[in-house]
Structures are given as structure tokens and as C-alpha cells.
Amino acid sequence: MRSKAIHKSFLLGLKGEYRSKQSGKFTIIPIKILIFFILTPPKIFLSTLAIKQLLRPKHPSLISPPTLPFTHLSQTDPTPIIGGDINPRRRRLHLSPASDLQPSTKPRYMAKSESPDIEVGKMYFSYADHFPGRISSMCKLSSVIKAIEEKLTKRQLTMFKNDIFGHFLECRSFPFSGVILHNLLLRQVAHEEDSREDQLWFQIGEHLIRLSIVEWCLVTGLSFGVDTNQKNDEMEQRLRNTYFGGVHRKINVKEFDAIFKELKFEEMDDMDDMDALKIALFYFADRVLNARKNHCQINFDWLDQVDDIQYFRKRSWDLLSWEMIYESFDNALFEKDEKFKKTRLKNPDHNIEKYNLYGFTSGVQAWIYEAIGGLPSIWVVKTKNKIPRILQLKPMASSRINFAEVYSFFNDESRLGDVLQTLKPNSKESSRKYWLSVKDYLPSIPG
Template identity: 30%
Template sequence: MVKKEISRKRRRVESELRIPDESRHFRTDLICRAQRTVLSRITSTLTPEQLRLFERTCFGYLLRLPETKFSGILVHSFILRQLHRFSARDEFWFRISGVDIRFSPFEFALVTGLSFSRRTDISSYIPHSSSHRIRDTYFRGCLKVQYHDLERVFLSRPWGDDDIDAVKMALLYVLHMVLLGNDRRKKVSLEYLQLIDHLDGFNSYPWGVAVWQMTYESMSQASDRVYSRRMPEMRRYELYGFPFTFQY
């Protein structure tokens, strides 16, 4: 009987809004670290031949996304309407106009078009004989490569007439500044810098998993802050990853 009662209470709680009283909703500035404008910089920086090559990569279709400005008001409104879902792992539930809506890896994959797979060990996509050519060639002197280094190097076009390296640098730029949006001081993975020199492996890697994980973890942390007791004092917060998903 006790177990059944606990189960009933849990189901009842899971159907409730985390903030049932809308009078407790509040306004705030929500900052998105993903830079949608990077895609237009790719178009304006690469040559026609380099663009043609880029469009054949795993991120090429992103250049065809419609121009969209991030709406912090929209995403914040979703977060304010989140449901209790203790049994739901790796997903969110929201109640919008009386309808319960799920946001999970499934919906994320449908909207973004990014690939998902259980084979996420990045080392299995990098040949054993792989070197650190990209890092040594384009980031020489950097003790650690950060997001802002990627932008600085890409915009300076140091690859000369090497169309393939131009595409590789563009892929790194899009991956970090658009899909894995984060603080510009964030360190870039050395494995990513190594993998990019092997386009077959880079294009077949399930980037949707990494992008979803960053987006999900960022939203989870933001949700916990929003629902804390001091939430009316929360003047601004940030989201990492690719929260643009809510708008496509």
C-alpha cells in the first residue's frame, strides 16, 4: 500500500508545473552563446570552390538555414513552463497552452539534422598514425587553443590556396561557435583538432550527441537556477550548445 501511495504521489507531481503559479514568472535577459551569424561569415570568407566543398560536409546543410535571431524571451518562456518529470532522463517536458511537449534527443535530431549514434568514442574515428598538424600549423604558440583563437585564425585566412584546409578550419569554426556555443575562453578539445585532419572520420562522427549533451546540460543548470528560491533576483543567464533548436 505504501509503495502504491508513493507511486500515485509521484505520478501526480510529474504532471505538475515546476512553477504552477504564473504570478511567479519573471523577466530576465537570456543570452545564447551560439553565434548564428558565423554561418554568414563562412559564406563571405570562403571562395566559391571552398564553399562547394564545404556544402558536401556533415555541416554543409547549415548554410541553408533561414536567418534567425535568437529569442531569449521565447526560450525563457519554455523554461518557466517546465514540468516535473523525475522518470524522464535526458529530456525535458513543458506545458504550452495546456499541451505537454517533450524536448529530447529525438526531437533535437529531427530539428537539427545532426547524426546520433552509440559509437561516440572519438578516438575510434582518428587513425592511430594521426599527428597534430592542424594545431601545429595554425595554432603555433598557443599553450591551449580557445574558442576566440578559432575565430581569429579563420578570419585571417592563413591557409592560402589550400582549399581543403580552408574547409577544415570552417568546420571547426562552425562546430564550436554555432553548435557548441560557449564562452570564448573555453578550451578546444585537442581530439577535435586532431580529428578535423581526417574528414571521413569527422563527417561520420555523431556530432548530434555532443551538441545535445552540451545543450541539455546547459538548460538543466539554467532550469535549476530559474526554480531556485532567489529566482526573482536572476537578472540574466546564459545557454550553451545550440538552443536555436527551439526556433526551427
Template identity: 30%
Template sequence: CWDFLVPIDLDYKPKVDWDINCHVIHQLKTNLSKRQLRLFKKTCFGYFLDLPLVIVQIRVMHHLLMREVHHEVKNEMQFVVNDSRLRFGLGKFALVTGLKCKGDISIESIAENRLISKYFGTASMTFAQLADCFKKKKWETDDDALKIAVLYFVNSFLFSQLKTKAISRSYIDLVESGDFNNYPWGIDVYKATIDSCSNKFQDKPSFYRLGGFPLALQTWLYECCPSLDGHFADHLGNNKLPRILKWAVMGQIPNERVALQMCSLQRKQLKNITPTDDEKKQFDVRGLSFEIEVECTDSQPSQPDSFQVFGTQLPKTQSMPESTGGDSQPTNAEVMKELQALKLFVENKFEEVLAAIGRQSVKPEGNSAHKQQDDDLRSGKMLYM
């Protein structure tokens, strides 16, 4: 049995903010010349230019994070979806993002950084200054355009940087030196992601923010639950790698629909992701951990005596009293048979309802991704659950 970090409360609906710039690919293609774009394509981040339209689905993320459980493994997140445990670690992150997740993360510092001196004139720069430089195309050479574009991509997309925060001097030195293509960015981005997304609800805050690269966690969920295809996101059916290139995510999903779908997932619909032969050839994942089987328990993680589902108080299931004799008491086998029949009936009804919902098109809330204002410093919006 695995214990949730906090008991699941489906009536807990805080405000959520996120700062990942999901329009960065459009901005790169708009702001860079054809030659500059070709240079970016050749970098370690070039494959992201093939990213389909995506957004962070806040309610999906919220319902996933509520299912985080206690565990003893360092530097990973574990979740129980119904009675199945799913583990999100560095290896899964590598398969989803394609970022290099092995290697030396030490960075050699530069005494005087030419890029900072030339374009910013200060000892440091904020993300707002970097965004202004990128959007106004203040560079003088194609090489500098590439460096500024890489810094903008890394900070606005992979790290969800706040506009008031200073850009890491180490990363500026790394990009200026040209060594950024060999750097294991996945290690840093993964750490930022789990540091920001793990254990969010200890004190039930009325507001929280998702930092790091939450799209990786969201895409991992879809890979673990292929039956969500067509409900929350659309699998494009292509053979592109990494896996984040396979999913288009264009709209927010109503909270009740997310809760219903997550609660109805069955054990047979869940899987842990493991590297394919093509992924083993393309990505260095040797030594990273992958579990083949989904771990299951016959009992749910510990819950309070009752919990809320759409405003209805449901009592915790009580054990059947032992028989005291006589023919009127059902046997354990009979009870289990009746429960299995009831379970099958409910599951079939869930599938009918969800199939009907799935036939409806997913409509984005508010402005479409295509209508995002180019002068926005970030694409994150405050959203009520």
C-alpha cells in the same frame, strides 16, 4: 498531473546571455572562396548553408523553459504548455537539426596534430584563436581552409563556445583526420543543449546563459505549435529538410506578447512531431523515440496558491462547495456548462487580440542581423527580460 520544476512566475525577468553565432553562414560565404565553399557544401554540415536568417528569441526561450516539468525519462526535457505535455528528446532533435544522432562517439587521438602545430604553435587553442585564424584567412591550402571553417562552424554555432574556452582536442583530431563527416555530432550537441538549457531556475538566478544549440529547441517549439507561424517566426513553406531550414526568425518579441501567446495556446494547436516518409529516408532515426499523441491532463501542473500575470495577483481556483439542499444551488453540469461558455468567450477574445498583433510586422531590436560587425567573436548579447 505534472509538476513544474519551479512555479511559473511571469514577473521573474532575469538577464539572459547567449553565445551562438547566428551569423556564421554569412561569415562562411564571405570568408571562403567559391571552391572552399563547394568543399564545405559536400560535408555533413553543408545543408546549413541554406539556413535562413535566424536568431535566438530570448523571451520565447525563457517562457518555454519556465514550463519544464519533472519527469523520469533520462536525457530529455519535458514541458507542459497549458494542459498539454510536450517531450523534447534525441529523436526530435534529429528531425529539427538533421545531425547524425546514432553511432560510436569514441574518437581516436592523434599524437601530434598537424593543424595545431602549423597554425597555432601550441598544444591547445582557444576559440578566440580559432576565430582569429578563420577571420584573417590564415590557411595555406583549401583543405586546411575547410578544416578551420568546420571547426569554427561547430564551435561557434553548434556548441555556442565561449571565446576564452579551449577547443576540444578530440574534435580537432577528428577534423584533422577527415573522419568528422561520419561522426554522430548530434549526440554531443544534443547533450550540450539539454545540459545547458534544463532546470535553469531552481534558485531564480538574476542572470543565466544559454549554451549548446538553443536554436534546435526553439525550432522544435515552432514545429510543435504551428499556430505560432506569423507571430514569433515565419514558416517559409518550403520542402527543405531538416526542419530548421523551414523557419526564418529575425526579431525579438516583447515579453508581454510572448506571455499572452503562450498562455492562449489551446490543446488542438499543439502536436508532437514525428518523422515523415522523406525524413525516414534521409535521416537514420530508427530506434529513436517519437510520441504520436500529445499527452494531456484535465488539471494544470501544481501551482502556488496565487501567481502573477502582468503584475495582477490571481488566486488559485478553489473547488465548488457541495450542495446542501434546495433549488438555488447549481448542479455540477450547470457549473461546467457556464465555465465552458466563459472559456470559449475568453479564447475568442484572445484570438481577436492576437490576430491584430500578428498583423504588425516583427521588427528586430537593435542592429539587424545584416549589420553585425564581422570582427565580433560572438553574436550573443545580454538581454533583459
């Protein structure tokens, strides 16, 4: 089963991202062909995303990208200058079991990466079609960390700190910046078809940068476990019956926030401290890694599975969280440019497009800060050389970050520092379990 098909279910509640069902078949309308102002073809062709073959010389001339947002954008599409070949082929990623995912009854639009109309190496949106956006992130990393620290006893918190998600306790202040992520998404680049399920590519200035499960692992420190052990079904639904009103009670994400804060963790004895740990691990996984709208039901399968804590610890949290991020980001701006234009024709005062992002968006934000050098200190400050890399970063309050400033910075080669097309493990990371788990599972890692 293709992982992409499986993960459509993660996009629950995405209004405007689906077509209605007609005559028993889903009607899919392909993306409109983008119109480019083609000038003299460049001498250097974009070969990085194709596998050892040159692309057709249909790119515009190399010119400087625009420095002003929306109304003053250039009508041309600069081609990034990159060197060397990268082989993006590697083993396809699949999720197991499918029961992890909450099924959706709605079909979605065809993803941008499935569109046949965009040439490999081109941005999905020309600079002339860029538009301002406002993102709501469903990921509540800082608030979840705060709730866990406030509710667990000292002993329970120590147990959590030493477990699979414990390092994220250092991310208690990690404000989300929709401005930065929207600017990134505007620059998504079409890439080679066989690798599209595994990678996202973006153009920053004259550079291309890749987000794949390799980068995801190095930034988040989540392990790429392989689910070989069967869950102990003898403990099925015990936590639900003991703490959450039984198997027939429906609990959505927002309701679980309140329930978690009402649990009396301090009254649990030594034996029940393990239950406190299990509930906190589930809470983090479902509210941060599996982040979605408040009205969605919690993942009851995960709540049952965490009672077999050894099984839960060995789950492929790197893969599970990465696949959700891939789905969310690859679909985030699909047809949003057309929607923005049509709405503005009807309402000239419409000046921003609003949309949601799902999954562990803080991990993507941390990757941006790692991949793009020279970022202003009012956006992010890099602290001590810690691992995983998300722990090195101290993002600033999003209110201090201006859309036009970010837009200009991402297009200004004179201000950009070192831009890392891919991330590679350093000597310290190379020996860590989370990296070895990815390396062992993916013997041919692109880089």
C-alpha cells in the same frame, strides 16, 4: 559512465551554479519545496509522463492559466489536459570518448530534474513564481555561417555545403529570441525519473510537449553516428602545428574567431582546400554545437580529430549537441526564482534575471516553432517544406518580440494552433540518413 556525469563539464563558467567544496565533499542543498494552492483534484490524472500508471491525485483544479506576466500572476497551477500514454523508456545515451569534453574543476548544484520535491507532471515553477528573464546565448549560428561564407573560396564553400554541416548555410539569418526561450523554460515540467536524462518536457497552455533526441534529429538533421572507427593518430596535431602556432599555444573561443577571419583561404592550393574544409567544419562544430563562453579554450581534441575527416564525419553530432543542450536547459533556471526574489527584496528596482544558455540554442528555437502552431508572423515565418525542419523557418528580429505578449500567448488556448506533443518523421524524412541513424540506434523510439 553516466552521460549526465560526463556532461557536467559543458557548463564551464556558470557563475552561481556551483557550491564550494567543503571537507572533501560537495555540499548540495536541495531545492525548496514549492507551495501550491491545492483546490479540488481533477477527474483526469496526468498519465502521459508516467509509464502505464496514474499519478497521485494531488493536482489543483483545471483552471485557465494567467494571461499577464509576473506581478499579476494567478496563485494557482493549472494541470495540462493530455491524452494517451507515452513510454519514455529507451536505451540510455552515452558519450564516447570522454576526452571530447573539457573537464570542469567545479561541482554544480543538483539539477532540477534530480530534485525529489517536485511531483511528476508538475511545473518546476508555479505561475506565481514566474519571473522575467534575459538570456545571453553562446551560440553564434548566423555569425559563424557569415564568417564561413565570407572566408572560404567558391570551391571550398561548395565542399562545405556538401559535407555534414552544409545544410546550415541556409540559416545565415537566424536571430536568437531569448524572450521565447525564457518563456519556455519557465514552463518546464518534472517527468518520470528513468527517462529524465533523455527528455525535456514543457507545458504550453493545456498541452505538454517533449524535446528528446528524436525531435532534435528531425529539427537539426544531424546524424546519430556510432563511433566504431579509430582515429588516424598519424595526423595528430598537424593542423595545430601548421596553422595555429603549435601544440603549446592556448587559444580561447573568442581568439579563434579572429584567427579564422585572418586565415588566407584564397591562397591555398587544391590540396590545401581540404585543410580549409577541415578548419571550417571544426569552427562550426566548436562555435555552434559546442557553444560556450568566449574565455573557454577551444576543443583541441576536435581540432586534432578533424584532420582524420572520415572519422570526424562519423561522429555522433546529433548526440553530442543534444547532450549539451540537455545539460544547459535542465540547469538554466535552477534556483533562479529564489535569486530573483532575494535580489528584489534588497533592490526593488531589480526587475529581470539574467543568465546564459550554452550549446546549439538555435536548434531548440527551431523545435519550438515546429511544435507550437499558430505563432504570430512577427515571431517566425514558415517557408517552403524543406528538410531538415530548421531550414523551413525564418525567425524575425528579437526586438519585435515582447515578453508579456509571448507569456500571454503560451497560456491562451484560443490563440494556440496545433500543439505537437512529439514530432514524427514524414515520408520524406523517413528515408534520410540522419533519421535512419537514430532509428537504427534506438530501435524502440517513443512517440
